[in-house]
Amino acid sequence: MKNKSVALLFALFATILGLTAGLFAADKAVDKTAARPAVKKPTLKIDASSISDTKSAVVLSYADALEAIRPAVVSVYSSKMVRQQVPEFLRQFGAQGREQKQRGLGSGVIISTDGFIITNNHVIDEADEVKVLLNDEREFTAKVIGTDPKTDVAVIKIEAENLPAATLADSTKLRVGDVVFAIGNPLGVGQTVTMGIVSATGRRVGILDEVGGYEDFIQTDAAINQGNSGGALIDARGRLVGINSAIISTSQGNIGIGFAIPVNLASSIMHSLIDTGTVSRGYLGVSTDAITADMAESFGLKPDQKGVIITDLNPADGPAAKAGLQREDVIIAVNDKAVSTRDDLRLVIAQTPPETKVTVKFIRDGKTQTKEVTLGKLADDNAPEGELIAGVSVAPLTRELRRENRVDDRVDGVFITEIAENSPYREILPQGAVIEQINSVLVTDLATAKRALRDGRNRALVYYRGVYRYIMFTIRSGGRGVAP
Numbered sequence: 001m002k003n004k005s006v007a008l009l010f011a012l013f014a015t016i017l018g019l020t021a022g023l024f025a026a027d028k029a030v031d032k033t034a035a036r037p038a039v040k041k042p043t044l045k046i047d048a049s050s051i052s053d054t055k056s057a058v059v060l061s062y063a064d065a066l067e068a069i070r071p072a073v074v075s076v077y078s079s080k081m082v083r084q085q086v087p088e089f090l091r092q093f094g095a096q097g098r099e100q101k102q103r104g105l106g107s108g109v110i111i112s113t114d115g116f117i118i119t120n121n122h123v124i125d126e127a128d129e130v131k132v133l134l135n136d137e138r139e140f141t142a143k144v145i146g147t148d149p150k151t152d153v154a155v156i157k158i159e160a161e162n163l164p165a166a167t168l169a170d171s172t173k174l175r176v177g178d179v180v181f182a183i184g185n186p187l188g189v190g191q192t193v194t195m196g197i198v199s200a201t202g203r204r205v206g207i208l209d210e211v212g213g214y215e216d217f218i219q220t221d222a223a224i225n226q227g228n229s230g231g232a233l234i235d236a237r238g239r240l241v242g243i244n245s246a247i248i249s250t251s252q253g254n255i256g257i258g259f260a261i262p263v264n265l266a267s268s269i270m271h272s273l274i275d276t277g278t279v280s281r282g283y284l285g286v287s288t289d290a291i292t293a294d295m296a297e298s299f300g301l302k303p304d305q306k307g308v309i310i311t312d313l314n315p316a317d318g319p320a321a322k323a324g325l326q327r328e329d330v331i332i333a334v335n336d337k338a339v340s341t342r343d344d345l346r347l348v349i350a351q352t353p354p355e356t357k358v359t360v361k362f363i364r365d366g367k368t369q370t371k372e373v374t375l376g377k378l379a380d381d382n383a384p385e386g387e388l389i390a391g392v393s394v395a396p397l398t399r400e401l402r403r404e405n406r407v408d409d410r411v412d413g414v415f416i417t418e419i420a421e422n423s424p425y426r427e428i429l430p431q432g433a434v435i436e437q438i439n440s441v442l443v444t445d446l447a448t449a450k451r452a453l454r455d456g457r458n459r460a461l462v463y464y465r466g467v468y469r470y471i472m473f474t475i476r477s478g479g480r481g482v483a484p
Contacts, residue, residue, distance in 0.1 A: 184231025283319025391423020
């Protein structure tokens, strides 16, 4: 392992772990209802002009520019119950670890006067309770509207009116060298403002690779530390240009390499989460490869030609095929946005809602052409087949499973076939057990088991090695995220 291997840290999942009960009493889980009531859409303040539209002058202070935005940046506190690990041989006899409260600290940005707040997914992930502390010391319990691990964006809401709200800029107009400020609550010391410049745009560093994420980060040298995650990246006119998300460091602290989610991307995710509680992404239906100099020459293109070449239409009746795109077409732009790499194409398509018509510019037989494509909907590939809750796969209790695992004939339910290594349930549910009831409802297959689940605390009647016992567990909306 290299001496200076770069550690990828999520800046704010500042798990300032407190194992003692304090701070907040998580008496009930955050309300994240699966049946979504109508949510009033937020009214946003937007200023899309470029920072360079005004003449530069000698600036001695940015206090006036920051005065309006600072009250819109809040502290976000999360808490959840976690179970201590116990040795495998003790779990076989029904032993369970003691539950303890784990707390985290982050930041957030108010984007509407009626209480919608953008933060990072990793700030509130799996939380049982989320609290928001305003600059005026008022504290609110927040409701989670929706989360998107693939972009690390989350939207929460507090019940309040006439709140200070950030003005959103157009992050596509940012340039390397623009002055920016990071605002948040690093290490819990209180609201802090740091200054730097835009070091790069369009950064992809692999932070979200594990979840198949979409990265288009703004890189900055403004100091970002643990607790800043979910906070604001502000331009010199006091407008929100990004949501601080992560750092790369060799010391677990700031070394001048921080990353923020562009506000345009965060805003598009926010609108989808508010409207539906989920994120619907567009789907083009092509397999592509990057254009190399050798490949460009073989297709009669310029050696420095940028773009991606279509290697397959998948499916054969997908959006691209229906629009008339073909193999060996070289895509160079979508809606006038240049496409140089496969990641460029993936990002621009995923940011566009399904059923949207986009104009694809491509080169075919040396000639530039365009076609209008109506995007399909990208399937959610997060949940493995047979998954009941995060990392726990089940199957109906067949005669073969019953015989192989010596399950009594009087027992019925769903059989736990697999528990993933990273499943939060690994320490509480044994593989090979039978779940007979969930919340007093008999379950016989995956569908009935999922219908029996509810947000918050759940109770399962489990049969394992000849013994029945009740197990309590917590889930988030939809049954995917968990906190045992």
